[in-house]
Amino acid sequence: MLRAEGYEARRGQQFSGGTDSPDVICGDLPGLHFEVKRTEGGNPYNWIDQATKDAGDNKLPIVAHKRNGKDWLVMMPAQVFFQLLRETNQPLIHNNNDNTRTLQAQDTASQEE
Numbered sequence: 155m156l157r158a159e160g161y162e163a164r165r166g167q168q169f170s171g172g173t174d175s176p177d178v179i180c181g182d183l184p185g186l187h188f189e190v191k192r193t194e195g196g197n198p199y200n201w202i203d204q205a206t207k208d209a210g211d212n213k214l215p216i217v218a219h220k221r222n223g224k225d226w227l228v229m230m231p232a233q234v235f236f237q238l239l240r241e242t243n244q245p246l247i248h249n250n251n252d253n254t255r256t257l258q259a260q261d262t263a264s265q266e267e
Contacts, residue, residue: 155218155226156180156188176208178218187213192220198229206231214238 156163156178163180178188187209191201198217205215214237217229230238
């Protein structure tokens with residue numbers, strides 16, 4: 155999922171749990187701890203609890219989940235979602251002239267000039 159979006163990522167060591175063994179290691183997003191679930195069932199609250207515990211104090215917990223025949227979902231505690239929104243400090247939705255809305259990509263290159 156991350157590689158499809160242009161991030162360099164690889165599987166981590168999944169045998170021990172904890173901050174030093176995330177399911178996915180993504181050097182482009184060092185502040186995030188990824189818990190990955192590829193299952194037809196399960197309890198998302200348990201997954202979030204596991205991600206939060208394993209993320210420790212220095213990373214934000216993210217759960218990626220996929221069922222067969224469905225798109226990937228990304229879940230996080232609400233306080234993490236709002237923290238990410240505050241940190242971007244950018245409008246994420248663009249209202250078009252035809253009363254539709256589109257996600258607005260952040261152009262960091264033009265902001266640095």
